[in-house]
Amino acid sequence: MVRTRCDRTPVWAQLRAAFDANGRQMDLREAFAQESARFQRFSQQAPHVFADLSKNRIDTATEALLLQLAQECGLEAHRDAMFAGEAINNTENRAVAHVWLRKPASAHVNIAQAATDFVAAEQAKVHVTLDAMLAYAELVRADAAITDIVNIGIGGSDLGPQMAVRALQAFAHPGKRLHFVSNVDGHELAAVLKGLKAENTLFLIASKTFTTVETMANAQSAKAWFLAQGGTDTQRHFAALTTNVAAAKAFGISTTFGFWDWVGGRYSLWSAIGLPIAIAIGAGGFRGFLAGAHAMDEHFRTAPLAQNLPVRLGLLDVWYRNFHGFTSRSIAPYHSALARLPAYLQQLEMESNGKRVDAQGEALAYGTSPVLWGEPGTNGQHAYFQMLHQGTDVVPVEFIVVKKVRHDLAGHHPMLLANAVAQAQALMLGKSDAGGHKHFTGNRPSTFLLLDDLTPESLGALIALQEHRVFVSGSLWGINSFDQWGVELGKVLAKDIEPRLASGDVTGLDGSTAGLLALLRK
Numbered sequence: 001m002v003r004t005r006c007d008r009t010p011v012w013a014q015l016r017a018a019f020d021a022n023g024r025q026m027d028l029r030e031a032f033a034q035e036s037a038r039f040q041r042f043s044q045q046a047p048h049v050f051a052d053l054s055k056n057r058i059d060t061a062t063e064a065l066l067l068q069l070a071q072e073c074g075l076e077a078h079r080d081a082m083f084a085g086e087a088i089n090n091t092e093n094r095a096v097a098h099v100w101l102r103k104p105a106s107a108h109v110n111i112a113q114a115a116t117d118f119v120a121a122e123q124a125k126v127h128v129t130l131d132a133m134l135a136y137a138e139l140v141r142a143d144a145a146i147t148d149i150v151n152i153g154i155g156g157s158d159l160g161p162q163m164a165v166r167a168l169q170a171f172a173h174p175g176k177r178l179h180f181v182s183n184v185d186g187h188e189l190a191a192v193l194k195g196l197k198a199e200n201t202l203f204l205i206a207s208k209t210f211t212t213v214e215t216m217a218n219a220q221s222a223k224a225w226f227l228a229q230g231g232t233d234t235q236r237h238f239a240a241l242t243t244n245v246a247a248a249k250a251f252g253i254s255t256t257f258g259f260w261d262w263v264g265g266r267y268s269l270w271s272a273i274g275l276p277i278a279i280a281i282g283a284g285g286f287r288g289f290l291a292g293a294h295a296m297d298e299h300f301r302t303a304p305l306a307q308n309l310p311v312r313l314g315l316l317d318v319w320y321r322n323f324h325g326f327t328s329r330s331i332a333p334y335h336s337a338l339a340r341l342p343a344y345l346q347q348l349e350m351e352s353n354g355k356r357v358d359a360q361g362e363a364l365a366y367g368t369s370p371v372l373w374g375e376p377g378t379n380g381q382h383a384y385f386q387m388l389h390q391g392t393d394v395v396p397v398e399f400i401v402v403k404k405v406r407h408d409l410a411g412h413h414p415m416l417l418a419n420a421v422a423q424a425q426a427l428m429l430g431k432s433d434a435g436g437h438k439h440f441t442g443n444r445p446s447t448f449l450l451l452d453d454l455t456p457e458s459l460g461a462l463i464a465l466q467e468h469r470v471f472v473s474g475s476l477w478g479i480n481s482f483d484q485w486g487v488e489l490g491k492v493l494a495k496d497i498e499p500r501l502a503s504g505d506v507t508g509l510d511g512s513t514a515g516l517l518a519l520l521r522k
């Protein structure tokens with residue numbers, strides 16, 4: 001597989017020239033006036049997700065050049081290498097194969113090859129573990145004595161399950177309360193424990209590595225609390241979700257569900273890490289979640305690049321970041337159940353693509369990951385949309401809207417939908433005012449993602465869409481989107497500082513760190 005960095009392709013200079021000639025000035029209002037079919041031309045239906053890209057600063061010629069860029073970078077070969085289980089995570093020499101977790105059993109490679117073939121051997125394990133995990137989820141759902149499930153995990157072992165459990169609350173078992181504890185800040189665990197009884201609680205210790213200090217500290221405290229409350233049956237009240245089953249057993253947890261090093265932490269909600277989701281929505285619901293993601297995988301794997309939604313979104317991301325110079329993207333889910341989606345997408349995009357060197361370690365001369373941020377609509381409108389409409393920076397907004405309503409409060413949903421559409425319209429159209437203060441420049445881009453309904457299937461597809469668009473931009477940027485060395489240094493330094501807080505030893509520390517330590521010790 002040959003990958004070429006975007007800035008080393010012949011078409012990169014053409015894109016620069018096109019941007020200088022037309023792209024920079026492009027006006028969306030004029031574009032709609034010139035092309036009556038612009039909405040149809042720049043929108044598409046992908047599995048479970050309709051996307052309107054027409055309010056983006058892109059035209060047919062630019063899109064053609066961006067598609068050429070994808071080809072010259074070797075995007076298709078890179079994508080196929082991921083699906084084939086090649087070790088595309090080169091700094092950790094690992095395959096990146098979360099897509100295998102979503103394949104139906106019948107689509108896996110021949111299990112008879114398992115003895116000889118790495119791919120077959122790994123794929124053969126997926127459904128054995130999935131079946132066991134879902135059977136356990138059903139047991140928990142049927143066990144009326146277990147009313148509270150506490151997931152202890154952080155990063156990918158928290159954000160995905162937490163986001164999905166909230167998103168799918170309309171499908172959740174009414175007798176189970178799901179809690180998520182991630183922070184090493186004891187206030188969080190203490191607040192959750194306050195309302196619990198040991199005999200009614202199941203702790204899920206979720207950690208790919210089973211070494212993450214926050215999770216280990218919370219797990220130790222949860223176990224101590226459980227024993228102090230008179231709990232004895234740890235086998236019944238603790239389960240571990242991890243690739244490091246040996247460490248979980250050493251910790252004293254005998255109920256374990258494993259996964260594999262080819263599942264990245266931020267791509268792990270499809271694996272045993274998804275157990276809280278399965279407990280909430282049941283085995284059938286979880287299989288639907290996987291099926292929705294698989295439908296999007298197939299779209300990404302097989303659709304021609306020009307009609308491939310993750311590709312089109314990823315190309316836009318590169319166009320905005322590297323030509324328009326936009327440094328952030330605001331996520332606007334117009335559905336309160338998607339409240340944790342922006343936080344989930346932050347890890348997905350920023351941990352994956354927040355890199356300053358290419359996959360070979362050479363420094364990049366262009367920007368990579370944008371900053372992602374956002375809150376559900378309409379709340380964001382009354383907080384930071386002022387800046388989106390009239391600020392000095394242009395921030396592309398991604399609206400995520402659900403057509404079907406699942407409550408019976410009259411009038412609310414049309415109001416919500418109208419606000420989403422109106423905000424996108426206002427960003428683009430703007431408004432003239434000679435006085436200045438009430439002037440909206442307009443021409444501010446947005447994407448509108450529309451789901452018919454928020455179901456396990458459509459959520460699966462939406463998340464897989466986001467995973468693949470991050471793959472596309474990372475692929476063009478020439479980086480390894482699947483490692484996260486940037487989180488290591490702070491962890492190492494915290495280990496050095498913690499004993500100093502107790503001892504007061506500031507030898508060798510910079511002045512600010514020493515000063516803060518002294519203050520904290522007072």
Ligand code: F6P
Nearest residue numbers: 155156157207208209212265487
């Ligand atoms: O913060 C870095 C990180 O490694 C994330 O990539 C990961 O999702 C998180 O920590 C938790 O890791 P683990 O699941 O191994 O506890």
